[in-house]
Amino acid sequence: MIDLYYWPTIPGRGEYVRLVLEAGGLAYRDVARLPVEEGGGIEPMAAIIEGRKGGFVPFAPPFIVDGGLLVSQTALCCAHVARRCGLVPTDPAGEAAALSIALTVMDLVSEVHDTHHPIAVSLRYEDQIDEARRRAADFRANRLPKFLSWSDNLIENNEHDSGWLVGRTMTYADLALFQTCRGLDHAFPNAMETAWPEAPKVKALARAIGDLASIAAYLASPRALPFNEDGIFRRYRDLDPA
Amino acid sequence: MIDLYYWPTIPGRGEYVRLVLEAGGLAYRDVARLPVEEGGGIEPMAAIIEGRKGGFVPFAPPFIVDGGLLVSQTALCCAHVARRCGLVPTDPAGEAAALSIALTVMDLVSEVHDTHHPIAVSLRYEDQIDEARRRAADFRANRLPKFLSWSDNLIENNEHDSGWLVGRTMTYADLALFQTCRGLDHAFPNAMETAWPEAPKVKALARAIGDLASIAAYLASPRALPFNEDGIFRRYRDLDPA
Numbered sequence: 153m154i155d156l157y158y159w160p161t162i163p164g165r166g167e168y169v170r171l172v173l174e175a176g177g178l179a180y181r182d183v184a185r186l187p188v189e190e191g192g193g194i195e196p197m198a199a200i201i202e203g204r205k206g207g208f209v210p211f212a213p214p215f216i217v218d219g220g221l222l223v224s225q226t227a228l229c230c231a232h233v234a235r236r237c238g239l240v241p242t243d244p245a246g247e248a249a250a251l252s253i254a255l256t257v258m259d260l261v262s263e264v265h266d267t268h269h270p271i272a273v274s275l276r277y278e279d280q281i282d283e284a285r286r287r288a289a290d291f292r293a294n295r296l297p298k299f300l301s302w303s304d305n306l307i308e309n310n311e312h313d314s315g316w317l318v319g320r321t322m323t324y325a326d327l328a329l330f331q332t333c334r335g336l337d338h339a340f341p342n343a344m345e346t347a348w349p350e351a352p353k354v355k356a357l358a359r360a361i362g363d364l365a366s367i368a369a370y371l372a373s374p375r376a377l378p379f380n381e382d383g384i385f386r387r388y389r390d391l392d393p394a
Numbered sequence: 395m396i397d398l399y400y401w402p403t404i405p406g407r408g409e410y411v412r413l414v415l416e417a418g419g420l421a422y423r424d425v426a427r428l429p430v431e432e433g434g435g436i437e438p439m440a441a442i443i444e445g446r447k448g449g450f451v452p453f454a455p456p457f458i459v460d461g462g463l464l465v466s467q468t469a470l471c472c473a474h475v476a477r478r479c480g481l482v483p484t485d486p487a488g489e490a491a492a493l494s495i496a497l498t499v500m501d502l503v504s505e506v507h508d509t510h511h512p513i514a515v516s517l518r519y520e521d522q523i524d525e526a527r528r529r530a531a532d533f534r535a536n537r538l539p540k541f542l543s544w545s546d547n548l549i550e551n552n553e554h555d556s557g558w559l560v561g562r563t564m565t566y567a568d569l570a571l572f573q574t575c576r577g578l579d580h581a582f583p584n585a586m587e588t589a590w591p592e593a594p595k596v597k598a599l600a601r602a603i604g605d606l607a608s609i610a611a612y613l614a615s616p617r618a619l620p621f622n623e624d625g626i627f628r629r630y631r632d633l634d635p636a
């Protein structure tokens with residue numbers, strides 16, 4: 153049994169870990185979303201983050217506890233879970249590539265966060281909206297196309313021509329890209345309408361993952377958290393004009 | 395022989411990898427800084443980034459090539475090099491903690507970058523100076539103290555009481571923290587003067603690493619690149635007022 157610790161009200165970075173758990177069919181507890189009487193709620197997460205449990209203290213959620221092992225940093229959580237259920241390349245080059253890709257995806261996710269919080273996470277969006285407009289414009293014009301083009305080329309140039317980012321089968325790197333595409337479609341529907349025709353391989357990959365029985369069932373379940381305007385991927389008209 | 399690929403004129407993220415190579419006494423080539431006639435220069439790096447060499451294409455430098463294996467993302471490069479020379483914890487929990495810490499340090503480095511480029515990497519600092527002032531003020535007030543306090547607590551609560559972030563001996567996570575402290579001292583000398591008394595364990599760790607013969611010799615050599623105002627850690631008076 154794997155315990156996942158993440159903020160209970162947003163998909164955020166936790167959703168990346170959930171998707172690997174769900175795609176791999178692993179048993180897990182989403183601790184902060186469990187009732188307090190079942191050992192859930194925010195308190196067990198706070199106890200770890202505040203160092204009251206001893207052991208390594210992660211900087212921020214998400215993190216997972218698997219037996220005696222605590223793993224933090226989103227991409228590392230995903231990689232750990234993926235190793236448990238075979239959603240990893242088995243050769244060293246593929247393993248290194250998958251983790252590099254997952255980390256690059258998480259870097260992009262931080263850039264998405266900063267489109268609505270370019271000045272400070274300690275301030276509200278409304279207090280940095282002018283800066284957000286400027287940063288989001290650059291994100292749409294430069295960063296988003298660069299990231300999608302890089303991803304598309306990885307799939308295009310995969311020596312196994314498998315339709316996945318690395319190797320012959322789906323890995324957690326593909327799941328990370330899938331969730332990011334979902335988020336980008338939510339947050340930047342207008343920009344993505346322009347971007348999608350330039351990234352047909354990414355589009356096909358995202359569709360293939362969305363069609364998986366495990367993923368479709370998960371996304372239709374109450375376990376999946378919908379995007380909302382407290383999370384990382386937010387739909388603000390000012391940041392994605394028509 | 396390990397080949398390191400990074401921009402030749404700034405310490406940037408490449409310096410994190412160099413420090414592990416140097417501390418571990420490994421033979422390496424700093425490819426972009428070698429003469430063209432020795433196979434160096436920018437072109438070999440461009441060939442990989444542009445996909446002209448085949449195989450996995452990293453999103454950005456630094457990356458390393460070790461035999462047939464290409465590793466990208468700074469923290470992963472450091473971890474790979476560290477495994478080659480014993481600068482890693484050998485237990486799974488320590489290994490996971492070291493990589494989490496190194497990735498968290500690199501997240502902080504991205505935040506430092508964004509203090510002078512809060513809007514767009516495609517624009518000059520001078521074109522986003524008002525936003526930079528605001529972001530840097532939040533960084534100094536909130537993010538920097540939070541990061542240093544987290545780091546200090548890790549050392550303080552290390553069960554081995556070794557003075558290092560994780561385990562009994564120095565690892566690449568410690569080297570990453572060391573280089574970040576050097577960068578912060580360069581970019582934010584005033585803020586750091588206030589911050590240092592709150593982080594005595596980090597201070598002692600940084601001093602211990604600076605005193606290592608391998609590191610002292612490296613930093614005094616032309617192989618080490620000094621901080622400059624094209625890199626990540628830049629000293630701008632507006633961003634660190636007295």
